Amino acid sequence: MSLAxxxxxxxxTYGGETVLGPFTHAFEAGTTTVIMGPNGSGKSTLLRLxxxxxxxxxxxxxxxxxxxxxxQDLLLxxxxxxxxxxxxxxRGTVFSNVAYGPRIRGNSPDDLSGQVEExxxxxxxxxxxxxxxxxxxxxxxxRLGIARALALRPELLLLDEPTASVDExxxxxLEELIVGLGRQVRTTVIMTTHDRHQAExxxxxxxxxxxxxxxxxx
Amino acid sequence: MKKIIGxxxxxxxxxxxxxxxxxxxxxxxxxxENSGLFGYILPMFEKKTGIKVKVVARGTGAAIETGKRGDAxxxxxxxxxxxxxxxxAGFFVNRHDVMYNDFVVIGxxxxxxxxxxxxxxxxALKKISASGSSFVSRGDxxxxxxxxxxxxxxxxxxxxxxxxxxxxxxxMEKTQRIANEKQxxxxxxxxxxxxxxxxxxxxxxxxxxxxxxxxxxYGVMAVNPEKHKHVKYAEAKQFIDWIVSKExxxxxxxxxxxxxxxxxIPNAKSN
Amino acid sequence: xxxxxxxxxxxxxxxxxLDRELLAIILLSLGVSLSALLVASVVAVPLGxxxxxxxFPLRGLVLxxxxxCVGLPPVVVGLFVFLFLSRSGPFGTLGLLYxxxxxxxxxxxxxxxxxxxxxxxxxASVDPQVRLTALTLGATDTQANRVVVREARTGIIAAxxxxxxxxxxxxxxxxxxGGNIAGSTRVMTTTIAMEADKxxxxxxxxxGIVLLTISLIINGVLSVLQQQGMRxxx
Numbered sequence: 246m247s248l249a250x251x252x253x254x255x256x257x258t259y260g261g262e263t264v265l266g267p268f269t270h271a272f273e274a275g276t277t278t279v280i281m282g283p284n285g286s287g288k289s290t291l292l293r294l295x296x297x298x299x300x301x302x303x304x305x306x307x308x309x310x311x312x313x314x315x316x317q318d319l320l321l322x323x324x325x326x327x328x329x330x331x332x333x334x335x336r337g338t339v340f341s342n343v344a345y346g347p348r349i350r351g352n353s354p355d356d357l358s359g360q361v362e363e364x365x366x367x368x369x370x371x372x373x374x375x376x377x378x379x380x381x382x383x384x385x386x387x388r389l390g391i392a393r394a395l396a397l398r399p400e401l402l403l404l405d406e407p408t409a410s411v412d413e414x415x416x417x418x419l420e421e422l423i424v425g426l427g428r429q430v431r432t433t434v435i436m437t438t439h440d441r442h443q444a445e446x447x448x449x450x451x452x453x454x455x456x457x458x459x460x461x462x463x
Numbered sequence: 464m465k466k467i468i469g470x471x472x473x474x475x476x477x478x479x480x481x482x483x484x485x486x487x488x489x490x491x492x493x494x495x496e497n498s499g500l501f502g503y504i505l506p507m508f509e510k511k512t513g514i515k516v517k518v519v520a521r522g523t524g525a526a527i528e529t530g531k532r533g534d535a536x537x538x539x540x541x542x543x544x545x546x547x548x549x550x551x552a553g554f555f556v557n558r559h560d561v562m563y564n565d566f567v568v569i570g571x572x573x574x575x576x577x578x579x580x581x582x583x584x585x586x587a588l589k590k591i592s593a594s595g596s597s598f599v600s601r602g603d604x605x606x607x608x609x610x611x612x613x614x615x616x617x618x619x620x621x622x623x624x625x626x627x628x629x630x631x632x633x634x635m636e637k638t639q640r641i642a643n644e645k646q647x648x649x650x651x652x653x654x655x656x657x658x659x660x661x662x663x664x665x666x667x668x669x670x671x672x673x674x675x676x677x678x679x680x681y682g683v684m685a686v687n688p689e690k691h692k693h694v695k696y697a698e699a700k701q702f703i704d705w706i707v708s709k710e711x712x713x714x715x716x717x718x719x720x721x722x723x724x725x726x727x728i729p730n731a732k733s734n
Numbered sequence: 735x736x737x738x739x740x741x742x743x744x745x746x747x748x749x750x751x752l753d754r755e756l757l758a759i760i761l762l763s764l765g766v767s768l769s770a771l772l773v774a775s776v777v778a779v780p781l782g783x784x785x786x787x788x789x790f791p792l793r794g795l796v797l798x799x800x801x802x803c804v805g806l807p808p809v810v811v812g813l814f815v816f817l818f819l820s821r822s823g824p825f826g827t828l829g830l831l832y833x834x835x836x837x838x839x840x841x842x843x844x845x846x847x848x849x850x851x852x853x854x855x856x857x858a859s860v861d862p863q864v865r866l867t868a869l870t871l872g873a874t875d876t877q878a879n880r881v882v883v884r885e886a887r888t889g890i891i892a893a894x895x896x897x898x899x900x901x902x903x904x905x906x907x908x909x910x911x912g913g914n915i916a917g918s919t920r921v922m923t924t925t926i927a928m929e930a931d932k933x934x935x936x937x938x939x940x941x942g943i944v945l946l947t948i949s950l951i952i953n954g955v956l957s958v959l960q961q962q963g964m965r966x967x968x
Binding site: 296298319323326328329331332333335336345346350397 | 861863864866867868869870871872873874877881884885887
């Protein structure tokens with residue numbers, strides 16, 4: 246199961262300054278897209294719009310499940326998630342952090358602990374399950390952020406520079422994980438990065454952005 | 464946690480409710496309460512009648528005002544003129560003289576204004592003002608303050624605004640202590656003076672006493688139930704009747720301070 | 735110097751023998767302040783949360799009124815409550831003046847703005863990213879707010895402690911509306927003021943010590959609760 250996203254002439258301005266758009270692109274279901282571009286090129290804004298955290302000032306964003314357009318409500322929001330470049334942890338343990346999403350979806354405690362453990366195993370953090378989340382290193386916190394997203398089994402996963410603060414060893418680990426998500430689970434993944442090598446390793450389509458629009462790739 | 468809070472609230476809110484059966488509120492003066500008189504006589508009254516008397520201690524002016532507003536059932540103060548005025552205005556009924564004590568002027572042992580030996584209060588005050596020694600005034604519209612102002616009037620002196628005249632706006636005991644610290648004179652009631660001079664280590668002596676104008680009459684009166692329908696007039700009347708009765712008067716006469724001095728002389732006219 | 739030492743020695747003696755009158759005074763103080771805090775908090779905490787979440791009509795105006803009221807002098811509050819509750823005042827028929835209830839009323843007014851203001855500040859100071867993160871994880875608006883409030887818990891408890899601190903230390907308002915009536919509305923602070931006035935420093939010091947000790951205990955209990963809360967959320 247995965248969602249497709251269609252952006253048509255999407256624009257976003259902050260205080261009179263256009264940071265994104267007009268942006269038109271179709272992210273197909275089950276594909277991985279890596280977006281590259283300098284700071285301020287509108288990558289993060291694009292992800293926030295796709296995550297339904299903000300509304301565009303112009304144009305439209307549409308979501309499709311197979312051929313049917315999905316209404317933009319809470320149910321859709323719960324099929325999409327965004328991982329920020331710097332993870333904000335909630336007070337509580339690693340477990341309670343990862344369990345948050347499944348819990349507010351009303352999952353039973355039994356299902357929940359399975360989901361949480363699975364997600365923590367995928368990011369290599371299961372040994373810290375009982376630890377106070379605020380005592381994690383920044384790299385660990387970042388992996389926690391990804392585990393929190395994975396536990397939701399999203400159909401559209403938006404990753405904003407997910408490995409920015411992660412060490413080399415775990416970066417490789419996460420890259421493999423993302424590749425696996427695309428190949429095995431067939432989640433739609435849109436991810437931004439600065440790292441050209443990473444972009445190439447991820448086995449997806451690469452888009453370049455500059456000043457809010459797609460830049461013809463080299 | 465919630466239970467504990469619940470219990471505390473219940474305690475706080477129910478305690479007055481439980482005792483509400485028969486109790487009256489008496490507005491009186493700080494000096495009267497601080498003398499310990501109420502602690503001595505009220506349990507006797509409660510034992511006899513089952514009526515609990517709660518005392519709100521204020522300056523005389525405030526105590527009378529409390530009664531006028533209907534916030535008390537009975538008023539027990541020492542400012543006869545004001546009391547009679549308020550009775551005349553219809554705020555109170557059933558006023559009786561209860562007891563008296565007297566005022567004295569106290570001052571530093573060295574007596575810089577040299578008033579020891581003078582019999583007339585007016586004379587003494589004139590000398591104090593002429594000497595430039597400080598005089599500490601309660602300045603709080605209390606009975607003592609009222610008396611003091613009357614004395615200045617008799618002496619034909621306007622003390623207000625003078626450099627040597629300090630209005631402190633405090634109770635009697637604190638005023639005495641301030642006078643002590645400042646080596647000043649002050650007017651006090653003998654009861655407070657006797658009860659506190661040793662305890663507060665006051666380095667002062669009585670320099671003026673015995674003049675008739677220093678007489679301090681205490682009176683009791685009930686809030687007029689026609690002005691304030693809710694007041695417990697029957698109980699207030701019972702209290703007044705008791706305090707002017709032989710039994711109440713004997714109790715007042717028997718009351719002594721910690722050092723064994725009688726503080727008040729009962730003088731209710733039997734009726 | 736001597737009598738300060740004497741005062742303390744006699745104070746400890748008084749505390750050790752804790753007579754009934756003293757105990758009643760202590761319990762009444764606790765009862766009045768805690769129930770006022772509780773009643774005030776029932777409204778003040780949700781209001782502070784709403785203000786802190788910036789979801790409130792006329793937020794700026796309400797906030798500046800609340801913050802002004804934080805500094806309300808207790809005697810002024812006491813005076814107004816007195817005038818309202820007096821038999822000659824608009825709520826005179828309730829017969830509340832010179833009762834513990836009147837003291838609670840005055841203290842509710844004193845606690846309310848402090849709790850609102852501190853809760854507001856605690857909630858507003860939560861990293862806005864917390865709320866966004868909750869939203870990315872599929873939270874509804876209400877659920878996201880709940881996360882923000884949970885993050886602000888330490889500050890909310892601090893708000894309650896500050897509110898209690900103000901009430902426990904307060905003497906002006908409860909003296910005016912309570913009347914410091916022996917066995918009825920006499921609490922620790924009014925007793926301390928009165929006994930100091932009378933020169934009975936032992937009793938004043940003893941109550942001062944008790945007052946401090948209770949504040950210490952309450953702070954301790956709250957910080958333990960806070961830690962427990964943390965563990966439970968784990």
